Structures are given as structure tokens and as C-alpha cells.
Amino acid sequence: MSEKNKLMSLTDAVKKFVHDGDLISLGGFSATLCPMATVHEIIRQKIKHLHIAACSNGQAVDELIGGGCVERIEIAYGGNGRFAPTCLHFRKAIEQGSLKVEDYSNYQMTLRFMAGAMGVPFLPTYSSLGTDIVNKWGFGEEYRAQDERLPLKKLVIKDNPFNRTDKIDKLVLVPALQPDVTIIHAQKADALGNVSLKGLVYSDLEQVKASKNVIVTCEEIVETDELRCNPEYNQIISFQVSAVVEVPWGAYPTAVPSYYDYDPAFLLHFYPKVAKDSIEWQKYLDEYIVGVKDRQEFLQLIGTERLDSLRADAVCGYNPELKRR
Amino acid sequence: MSEKNKLMSLTDAVKKFVHDGDLISLGGFSATLCPMATVHEIIRQKIKHLHIAACSNGQAVDELIGGGCVERIEIAYGGNGRFAPTCLHFRKAIEQGSLKVEDYSNYQMTLRFMAGAMGVPFLPTYSSLGTDIVNKWGFGEEYRAQDERLPLKKLVIKDNPFNRTDKIDKLVLVPALQPDVTIIHAQKADALGNVSLKGLVYSDLEQVKASKNVIVTCEEIVETDELRCNPEYNQIISFQVSAVVEVPWGAYPTAVPSYYDYDPAFLLHFYPKVAKDSIEWQKYLDEYIVGVKDRQEFLQLIGTERLDSLRADAVCGYNPELKRR
Amino acid sequence: MSEYTLQEMMAIVAAREVQKAGVDVILCGTGISTLAAVAAKKITTPDVVIFFETGAIDVEFNQMPMSLSDPRVMHGAVRLAGLAEAFALIQNQITGKKTLGILGAAQIDIYGNLNSTVIGDYFNPKVRFSGSGGACDIGSVVGQSMAFMELGKRKFVDKLDYLTTPGYLDGPGAREKVGLIGGGPQLVITNKATFRFDDLTKKMYLDSYYPGFTPEAIQEEINFAIDLSRAVEAVPPTGHELEILRTQCDPERMVLK
């Protein structure tokens, strides 16, 4: 077996690569490809004071906040599509003042990861000129000055040095993010950390490339030779990845294109009920996350029948028969 | 048929979208995916004073220069791999002073197209600090000032405004390129301009997205529904493309992965001979380019047997039996 | 005349506007926004490309998506890109000018600026919403945009609690002055009326009111005074439009109520 084998248990991966106070970036988008198994493991290991960076992650961010792991967040969208126009714990924590938030747009967060991935300190955009994203800083200058891990400025506005007209040409420079660890869930990976994602990839690739460490959970471990047959379908390379863990149903209750659909019963009916009530929420944490040993036990609580009902059609990649209301 | 059908003859596509003095960007890299059919058509139509922008295009750039179409060029690498460490007309034209050249690196040219594609006036990099790429400008400040189509500066060096250490942190900002027309050759496209490239794509996508107009020649026109089966294999979208032309063997003598290999007999033996001798070169132009009506007639001169010998193996995408010396 | 719901009216108004706008691409969100895009494609502008900021481009739906990342936007798309490419496509003015963005928000002001971030003080909010998502990006750079809003005094406000997405900011020349490159909003579609923006003042005016409503009743639901003088009664959906909307655009009735 190669020295570069990165297979390990999820418990070990989180122990090794996620620490109190880390800057964590979460892959996936609203209710698809959220790295839920890893999120639950982080809650189970009682990791605290996390600094989260994400574009539009829904379910993963919300459970992590509800699990008491998050101190501050930089994000573009704390919602879950039509399942939750605003994520419930996200909303409650900000309204109560227990979560510090810095607002960017989706493109800006993507550019920040992209700058990190490219190894440059910033990238330029025209987005947000004249808005409160420029004017109001969730992390004030003083707060930033005191914390070396934050850029001194939320963003900077600069003139285009190539402008040869008398028209105004200003750009918003957004600062790079290089997270301590990025956590994603994928369809397939090999033991070395080569990863194949199918369907939309959101900003997962920029997040992975920007990060010091990367934990990949996946539906299936495959041989490297299988991946070599279709290099166009592989996006992440072994030397960008720190840990690989096979976790079937690892994104449940969110969707994994070609494997399973999201679970509307969970997202539309069960979750809002428990997330709105602190007693119910504590029960959920105790029973479904902290009270189980691992993902396998969690899935047993969900039940095979329920999981089976979500399996994706081989052609369209979701379950066209799914009851979605 | 859709209003958005972009199929036309190569003659019409070049007439409509390529004009004297245009800024043209050429897809492909050294001896692969060079848009040779379109290059020949440009020479045939005697289009002059072109301003070329490319990363590492080999054969296409060199024939275009040899054809007398090019006035100035911004480029990273004027070579053709082991076929021609330096392209012959490229070298001769610069040494004779008949071609103005501005040198960048491959990453810088890519970033310039990427900036154009992103719609921002520049992108930052650490590349070239302290080198003559920074210090020596092929297009001087005065020359630039006189031509509105050029950025006033080759590049600009700026401090990182997010730097919170006392370490020096300077970046090279390279100016965006938005070519009048980008010319690429692809494996497959549909009539609307959706394009599927297989194998490496170099900077073709950034070049396409940065451009006001795009001419795509391809080996095969396919139905849109075929492209919809594998969206991960499609890179260019209809609304980014101006003209689509089916031109089998359109990149010959350069390679098209999965279709045919490069032609070593042409590139290693025939071309250097004719390119080094001005009488031979004129004969080549007369006989193979200006003297033929279209691509079909050119291919007849090359001969079916020779073309057949280049056909790619279905699995590896090239011809493993090819005589390459 | 056919019976129709106000939601159906909104979708049809949007579909007609897409045709008028002459764009090649619709960049849309979920819910009524996706429904409007599909209605445009099925009814008024069959060649239009439906595009999501997640990177799904030229999507052909079999089922309505629950989010921008729903696998239902992936199957049958021509291209699956990522966010970086999706937003670059609209920031790039060559393609951005061919694109119409569809927006929505919690609050709108007279210049078409939108708030989808907070109610109350940003640093101590009464209600926290999801935040910009891609809305600020779209409003900043896209060639033109329209917004779906519910009418009401808490929605059409004098001053936004937070300016998430730029419309015309504080009036004529303001976008140019701060350096914004996109085209700004063209149309606001509500459940009772539509609004456009005056060429000179960039202020919202009543463009049309739906059958059964009056300009004066519309003004009652808006927290700032608007010009009612140009308003006409909107043309209700035709039977043909309704037929396609109901049977081909959302047969599962995921959005249509």
C-alpha cells in the first residue's frame, strides 16, 4: 500500500484536523452535498469556537451552529432554499447575539476562496459597490486588529490602475481565505485523495484548493485506475487532501446527485420542529448526534426504508417519485 | 430551426468576424488543437495587421505570421514543443523587426484572458517580480499611449493592501484582454454553439469567455440533446459563441485528442524545410493555402492515406503506432 | 375570460417581460422566479437559456427545484459550472448584457434597492434573513433585472434597514458614481401591480395594476409616494398562457398554489 494512503476513520480525521477555534470551510450548497457526517462528528467531539467560512451552505452550517460549535461566521447566504428561506439556528444565534456574522455575497465568498486557492492575497470585483456589504462590517476594525487570523479589512476599494478614460472605475478587493480545514462530501474518491464529484461543484474546489487541510468523505472508495479512465470527471488531486473517509449516506438529509435525493420529511417537517424548540433540539442532539457512536448508528435511527425511498434514479440522478411536500 | 443557429461556412465566419487590425486570440497549445483551418482561411482572405494574443500557441501563430497577417503579438511561448523549440516565422519576423512582440509568461497570459472573462480590468500574481518581463516592454509607453486599444501599461506593481506584516508583499497586476475574436477548434459542438472539448483545454475557455466574438470549428456537429447527456463534458455555452463550422481535420497537422494525432512528417520534416526558405514558403502558401478553395482541397493535397495514418486509438486518444521521428 | 390566481398573473407578466427585454439568458432563483423563467421559455421565448448562479446552464426541467443546488437543475443541463464561472458570466459585460436577472427581497425602496439581510439594526437585528446569496452580485453587474415582491408597507419602505442589492442607489448617476457596471432593475412584479423606474429620476412608478385593483389602493400599500399617472390595467393571462403554465411549467404544483 502506498505511503500516501489517507484512509482513516471519521473520528480520527476530525481529531487530527479539526481543532477548537479553527477556520473551517464547508462544501456543498443549501441542501446538496453538505458534509453532514463530519458535521455530526465535530458536534460529537464537542469542538468549540469554530470560525466558519461558506458561500451558501444550509444544513451543515445550521446544525453546527445548533450544536454550539461556532463562534463566528463569514457567509453569503444562511438559508436552505425552499426548505428554510433562512436557516433556523443561524437566524436565532444572530438575533440573540451569540454568533458574530460577516456578510459577503456569493461571488465575493467564492473569490475569497479562489484567491486563497491561487495563492494571492485578494481578487477584484465590481460586486457590492454602493451597498451595505461595503459599509457595514460585522467584524469591526478593532476586532480585526486584535485577531491576527483575520484580515485587517473586510474589503478595500481601489481605482483601476489601467483606466485610461475619465469614467469612474473602482473595484472591490476581497481578501483571500485559507481555511485551516475544508470539509466536503463527494461521490467517489480513492485512498490517495483523488476525488471525483458529479454534478454541480459550487465553490467546493476553490475551498479545497485554498485550505491547509482537507477532509473528504465520500459515498464510495474506488481504485485510482477507475479514476484514470475519465480524468475529466476528477477535480481534486491527492496532494490537496489530508484525509479520506468512506461514509455512505454521508450527506443525508441533503442530496448527493446520482446517489440519493434530499429527504423532505426531515428537512421540511422534522427539522424545523426540533430546531425551533430548545428542548426538542437538545433531544435531537442527544439522541441523533451525541448519543450515537458513529454514522452507522445515526443511519439506523433514520431507518433503511426511509433511506431506500431516497435512492436516485440512474439516469436523472434524483428520485423522480419522491414526495416533496 | 432555432433563430440561434450559428452554423455557417468558414469563409463566411471569417468574413463576418475577422477584420484587418483585429485583436485575435488563438486557442490550442503548441501542436494540439490549433485552429489551422481558420488560420488558413484568414491567410486566404488576406487579412492584415492582426494583433495576436496567445499563451503558447505554436503552429497556428507561426503560419499566420508566415502568411503576412500579423503586425504585433502578445505571447508567452512562440514554440512548438520538440517539433520547433522556437517557431520559425515567429523567430524570423522578430529578428527582422517586422513583428512587434510583447512578452508575458504563460500564467500571465492566462490571467489576462481570465480577467477579460471575469469582466475585471486586471488580476494579480507574484509571477515575474524582479525579471525583465517587468522591466522591458515590447510595446513602449509612447506606443501604448497612441493606441487606444492597448492598456497604457504592460503591467503594474502594487502593494498588497491587506498586508498586516512588515514583510514586503507586492503583486504584479496584469491587464485584462478582451479580444475581438477568439478562434478555437473543438471535438464537438452543436448548431447553437454549445461546445464539448475532450482532453486538456489549456486557456481556450478563458479566451472564449473574454472575447467579443468566437469562431468555433469542430470535428463533428452533434445534436444538443447528445450534449445534454454529459453536461460535465461541455465547457462553452451557446451565448458565448458567434459562429460554428464543421471542419473535420480542422486542426491538422496538429492533434485533436480522440480524433487524430499530430503529423510528425509535416511538423518535423516538411514544415521546417519550407518555413526556412522564402521561395519554398511562398510555394507552400500558393499551393496549400491561397491556391486551394477551402479545407477540403487542402486535405486532398495531404491525401487520405496520410490522414488515415494519424487516426487516434479509441482508448488512448492518439495513435500509439505513429512514427514520431 | 379565464380564472387565474395572482401568482399565475405574476409568472405570466414576467414571461412577457423576458420577451420584451430581448435577452438570451435568464438568471433565476427558486420558486416563482424559476416558474417565471420556465413560463418564458415555454410561452414567449423558447430560445432563452435558463441559468442558475450555482452554475447550471441551459437547464431543461422535468421537475421544479427546491433550491439552486437541487439535482433537478443538473439533469439535462448543457453545462454544469461552479459559482466562480457563473458570476463571471454576468460580471463580464459581453455576456452580462445578454442576461436578465430575477431577484426577490424582504424590502425594496423607491430606487429599487433591495434588502434581504436584516430587519432592524444590522448589529442587533430584530429579524435576521439569509443574506445576499448571489443577489448583491446580480444587482451589481447584470445587464438588467426584475424583482418579485409582495406588496405591503413593511416591504415597500422609505428607507431600507440594510442595502443588500443595489438598484439605482440614491438616484440618477449614483450607480456610475460608485462604479457599478450593471444595468439596474427594469421591473418590479408584485401580487397586485407592476412598477418601473423613470428614465430621468430613477424613481419607481406604477406601471400597471392587475384587474380588480386600483392605483390608489396600490399606493396605500407603499410607504413612499409614487407616480400613478402612467399606470394602465395589466392584460390578464390568456387561456393559452394559463394552459401552458399549469400543464407544462409546474404540473406537480410545487410552486403554483
Next chain:
Amino acid sequence: MSEYTLQEMMAIVAAREVQKAGVDVILCGTGISTLAAVAAKKITTPDVVIFFETGAIDVEFNQMPMSLSDPRVMHGAVRLAGLAEAFALIQNQITGKKTLGILGAAQIDIYGNLNSTVIGDYFNPKVRFSGSGGACDIGSVVGQSMAFMELGKRKFVDKLDYLTTPGYLDGPGAREKVGLIGGGPQLVITNKATFRFDDLTKKMYLDSYYPGFTPEAIQEEINFAIDLSRAVEAVPPTGHELEILRTQCDPERMVLK
């Protein structure tokens, strides 16, 4: 002892250096550079990832490529990216530090700076070469690099006609002062000797000379004075190394002469 060519010696020296460097990735060009990378993978460091600036990553060759864009680098690769991603991978110091770049040039100076652009005046050149390609990028940002050069007074020059690719510029601290982020060259491999750079002065010194050559003869082929005091005779290729090089790395003899 086995018979071997100087070209074989160069490839083997490089393969050994890759192991010493402890890198995960080799970023290479064509010709001797690809051969060296393949030799490293087959002989010294089987886990190393071979990577081309065109974006072919973790390539497993069946045949030697004629250029960085040869379809032979695509088949069997783990990933096919583009130039933008390829260069970002090395500019990003998280992955850039894991990478060893292999370079080549027409001229080199005592600080390991390279010229692959012109001989003579840039604005009126005697000889024009291809230009940087990705060399300047690699030299600017990659964690460490090595260069293949032919020895000779026209190649090892006192002053470059054009500084295409940064080595240590004009000496200690110079890279930091201009803001370069990568690690600079570690080794120069020629047809007769290898050179390294002094930790303090950043000047090139003779590291080893191949059997059959002397330090003094090497100095004769260099246009500037170098430190010969640390030179040792290089260990020639073993029979095992040569066997693998000839039979597994380039059986078609596309590069090996």
C-alpha cells in the same frame, strides 16, 4: 561498471535529487525533463505525482510526449485541468511548497537566473527564442526547482541578455526584496557536472563533476568564476538504474539517444 551516456547520467542525477528533495509533485517540461520525472517515479520515488503546466496531473505515460500538450500526457492522467489551475497550484504555497519544478534555458548566470527569450538586445535581438512559456512562473513561485543546462561559455554567462526566469536575482535577500514567494533553484544539472547554490551568498558552486571530468575543466566552460572547493565526483548510474531508465522510461528512445 556499466557504460552510460551523459544524457543518462543527467536523468539519473535528477531522479536521485527528486528523492532528496522530498517533494510530492514534479512539474516538468518535455525532453530530458520528462525523462527525469519518469525516471524519478520508476526508480527513486514511486509515489511522486508528475504534473505538466498545461494541466495534466498525475500522468502515467505509455509514450514520451513531444510537447506539454501532447495527447500522450492526457491518457491515464488523474486530472486534466487548464493552465489557470495548473499555475495556481504552484503559486498557492500550500501546494507550491510540495512541488519541484524542472526548468531549462539558453543562458544561466551565477545566481541561477535564466534566459529563454533573446540573445542580444531585447528590442533588436540577434537570436529570438520561444520566450518564457511557464518558466518565469515556475521560477517565481514554485517551492524549489532544478534546471537542465548544457555546459558552455555561451550558456553560463556573466550577464544574461534577458532575465526571463528568476533564480536568486542579484543575491541574498533579493527575492524577498522584490516580493517573490517561491524557493529558488536548488540544483543545476549539466552534461558534465552539477551545481548548487551557497546558502549565504546564493552563488552557484560546483557540486559534482561526472566521472571523466575535472573541476578545472568544468570552470573552463563557465564565463564566471565559481567555487570548486566543495566538488565531489558524482556517483555514476548503477546497472539497475540504467536498466529501468532504458527499458521502462523511454523504450521508444524518443529522448534517449
